[in-house]
Amino acid sequence: MRKILIIGGGYAGFYAAWKLEKKLRRGQVDVTVVDPRPYMTYQPFLPEVVAGSIEARHAAVSLRRHLHRTRVVAGMVTAIDHEHRVVTVRPADGDAFELGYDLVVVTAGAVTRKFPVPGVAEQAIGLKHVEEAVAIRDRLLTSFDRAATLPPGSQRQKLLTVTVVGGGFSGVEGFAELLSLATSLLRRYPELDRGELRFHLVEASARILPEVTGPPGRWVVRFLRRRGGQVHLNTRIESATGGRVVLSTGEQFDSELIVWTTGNAANPVVGKHTDLPVDERGFLVVRPDLRVGTDREPVPDAWAAGDAAGIEDLTAPVPGTRTVPNAQHAVRQGKLLARNIAATLRGGRPKEYRHRSLGAVAVLGIGHGIFQYRRLVLKGPLAWLIHRGYHVLAIPTWERKVRVLAIWLTAGLFGRDIVSLASVQQPRTAFVTGGEPPESSLPDWRKP
CATH class of the missing domain: 3.50.50.60 (FAD/NAD(P)-binding domain)
Known part of the structure; x- marks a missing residue:
């Protein structure tokens, strides 16, 4: 053989x-x-994993489950x-x-393209793998829980500030889904006000979504701004040290969550x-x-x-x-x-690769999207349905198609799941501490 x-x-x-x-x-x-990794990541679903519209495991396809006669080496x-x-x-x-x-x-x-920007390696999270999408979602949900216990001020504002760097499909879809999730979360957090949310999309060029033509791209910018996002075009990030974001325009702000999606290297x-x-x-x-x-x-x-x-x-x-x-x-x-x-x-001849684009489609939150095929441009719920229809057909294996459809139907009835499992990144903390509160948090009369 x-x-x-x-x-x-x-x-x-x-x-x-x-x-x-x-x-x-x-x-x-x-x-x-x-x-x-023992699985294939279906990357178009990562923004929906970020928003809680899809279960993280359903955006991954197990290699060992579906490759029956192939040896898999981790x-x-x-x-x-x-x-x-x-x-x-x-x-x-x-x-x-x-x-x-x-x-x-x-x-x-x-791999994700990175630039030598101070603080990015320590502060930012990419959006290329399932683990990163889950971490982004949990970070946002945890920030809301923490902010709700704080009085208005700089620390609370930092927790409610999100920065996405990169205006390609991953960046725009991730930004839109995070903004949609955050807006919907406000109903569960009466302590917080919508005016406290600060969402920044930073793009170094003059436009976002380079795969679509100019007018649809400009419409997406206007749409995101109407939803409360701040889109910075022709802008670079100069520093992110300690979560302090410094833009090439001179603007500065503190951001608890920084997502890096500046393309491929x-x-x-x-x-x-x-x-x-x-x-x-x-x-x-x-x-x-x-x-x-x-x-x-x-x-x-x-x-x-x-x-x-x-x-x-x-x-x-x-x-x-x-x-x-x-x-x-x-x-x-x-x-x-x-x-x-x-x-x-078998002694035959290989064929050349030819494929004409089926169009470009981006999801911009539940019920919102944009689709372009040549001169045809669709916006809103119809584009959102095209996105979901195309990708549920495109994800491999019937097992994954059924699981994704089931999650979508469940979310349609009950809404997004807003449980944060950020503690899974430190699974031994509860075991080690045994529930004992840190000494610094005890009142004076309880300190030894």
């Missing part, structure tokens, strides 16, 4: 393995997926030595080890620790048929797809344009990877 090694269990990696199982007979190939690939057909894997426990292969599929994805394993060809940005050089290399210099037994791969968009009007790093492309590239690999193993 030929050994196929898939690096990364995200969209492209999961779909490549899933479809290879369907297209190749048992015993024909030995497929292994290596990923530090670990991070730290180096790819294609010349010797081996990768180095670092597991969570134990020593690093090597895995050999005959054919490699690189679907490692990208090259995966360092792909960009720095492989002998496969990479471009000037650190992305793999990939042919339209998803094989690594160029037409003149193909790399045998190496394939790639997803955010780590620089793949030309053959449907774009401008030659040399690369596919946008989003779920639409990653899912379809993963499926085509499986078909092309199966075809070449």
Whole structure:
């Protein structure tokens, strides 16, 4: 059997393995997926996880549950030595080890792009993984509980101030869902006033949502401002030390929650620790048929797809344009990877990747959204329904579709779940303290 090694269990990696199982007979190939997480994250649902509209586990698809004939290795690939057909894997426990292969599929994805802004590494939370979405939600809910016990003032204002950096889809949807959640929470917190909420969306360019055209993007800015959000365009964040946000415009404010969504950067394993060809940005050089290399210099037994791969968009009007790093492309590239690999193993020829965009859709809170397909633009509840309809069909496996639909129906009847489980990040605290209050909180007559 030929050994196929898939690096990364995200969209492209999961779909490549899933479809290879369907297209190749048992015993024909030995497929292994290596990923530090045992699941595929369905990232379009993360803003709804932030808002409590979807249960966190339902935005993740278990690799072991759905990949029945694929070996799943929990670990991070730290180096790819294609010349010797081996990768180095670092597991969570134990020593690093090597895995050999005959054919490699690189679907490692990208990482969140960061800038050397003081305080960001210590204060900000990304929005690329389920754990981050849960932490953001719990941080907001806990801030409301803490603020409700404080008198008006700077400390209370900091707890009720949220900053989202980045005006792409993740940033705008996360910002809108957080704002919608916070607004709805005020009904449960009579101690707080809507005028105390401060929500800031910071974008370095002159517009948000670059995947949509100018007028719809400007409409989203107006919509967010009407809802009480403050949108800062042509603005950079200069510092976030201690939660004190300093903008390039000179404005300053304290923010308890800072969410960082400034786009994707090259995966360092792909960009720095492989002998496969990479471009000037650190992305793999990939042919339209998803094989690594160029037409003149193909790399045998190496394939790639997803955010780590620089793949030309053959449907774009401008030659040399690369596919946008989003779920639409990653899912379809993963499926085509499986078909092309199966075809070449049978002596056939791989097909080139071509996919015209199905449009852009963003959710802006319950009952609100925007959808654009070419010149067609839809706003409000209809766009929101299109978003939900498309993504419940797109998330893999019927098991996940049913679970997501059930949660949506439940939320429609009873509203969002507003329970914060921030304490799960320190699960031993209650056990260690035994419920004993800290000495500093005791009145003088109770202190020893």
